[in-house]
Amino acid sequence: GENVEQHPSTLSVQEGDSAVIKCTYSDSASNYFPWYKQELGKRPQLIIDIRSNVGEKKDQRIAVTLNKTAKHFSLHITETQPEDSAVYFCAASKGAGGTSYGKLTFGQGTILTVHP
Amino acid sequence: EAGVTQFPSHSVIEKGQTVTLRCDPISGHDNLYWYRRVMGKEIKFLLHFVKESKQDESGMPNNRFLAERTGGTYSTLKVQPAELEDSGVYFCASSQVVTGEQYFGPGTRLTVT
Numbered sequence: 235g236e237n238v239e240q241h242p243s244t245l246s247v248q249e250g251d252s253a254v255i256k257c258t259y260s261d262s263a264s265n266y267f268p269w270y271k272q273e274l275g276k277r278p279q280l281i282i283d284i285r286s287n288v289g290e291k292k293d294q295r296i297a298v299t300l301n302k303t304a305k306h307f308s309l310h311i312t313e314t315q316p317e318d319s320a321v322y323f324c325a326a327s328k329g330a331g332g333t334s335y336g337k338l339t340f341g342q343g344t345i346l347t348v349h350p
Numbered sequence: 351e352a353g354v355t356q357f358p359s360h361s362v363i364e365k366g367q368t369v370t371l372r373c374d375p376i377s378g379h380d381n382l383y384w385y386r387r388v389m390g391k392e393i394k395f396l397l398h399f400v401k402e403s404k405q406d407e408s409g410m411p412n413n414r415f416l417a418e419r420t421g422g423t424y425s426t427l428k429v430q431p432a433e434l435e436d437s438g439v440y441f442c443a444s445s446q447v448v449t450g451e452q453y454f455g456p457g458t459r460l461t462v463t
Binding site: 268278336337 | 381383391393394398405406408441443445449450451452453454455456457
């Protein structure tokens with residue numbers, strides 16, 4: 235089955251710096267890669283995702299890159315703010331057009347702390 | 351549009367007792383998933399419904415866990431009898447068939463003592 239590895243487990247940055255979280259996956263059939271942000275005591279929130287036919291996607295201060303050959307994808311947060319502090323999870327899934335996407339396999343999570 | 355809702359938000363039971371968790375997906379979402387996060391570890395898949403049918407239950411830990419989705423709407427997850435290692439946060443998520451984007455509920459924190 236799919237295995238997703240996520241690094242680093244903790245990341246501490248100063249406000250305004252950039253943060254990068256990296257994930258690798260094992261199943262070459264995976265074609266959907268979402269990122270979730272979970273604040274303490276709250277639900278995981280989908281913040282950005284990328285599909286295998288795209289190499290990069292950006293949404294304001296966050297971006298995700300995907301390297302299918304190497305089977306790794308990364309989350310980039312620029313101009314970090316204290317409210318970006320949370321646990322971030324990467325995940326991988328697979329599905330085909332017109333059929334249901336299956337389960338998400340999650341990475342271990344990264345605790346991001348942004349110091350003011 | 352209402353998000354995914356779960357009930358209860360927190361449950362404390364003794365070992366050997368039974369607990370039933372409920373999930374109401376976003377209206378119109380045929381896919382419903384159950385996940386569990388134990389002791390700050392990664393979120394792990396339990397099972398996946400498409401409408402009322404179980405599409406994938408490969409993550410269910412053992413036969414003490416029973417999930418149902420009556421009429422393809424809300425879902426319940428019953429743990430009977432509960433064991434200490436069942437403690438954790440149980441999340442439900444739902445998605446539309448084609449897009450794959452899963453939206454999570456707030457979770458049920460289960461504590462087995």
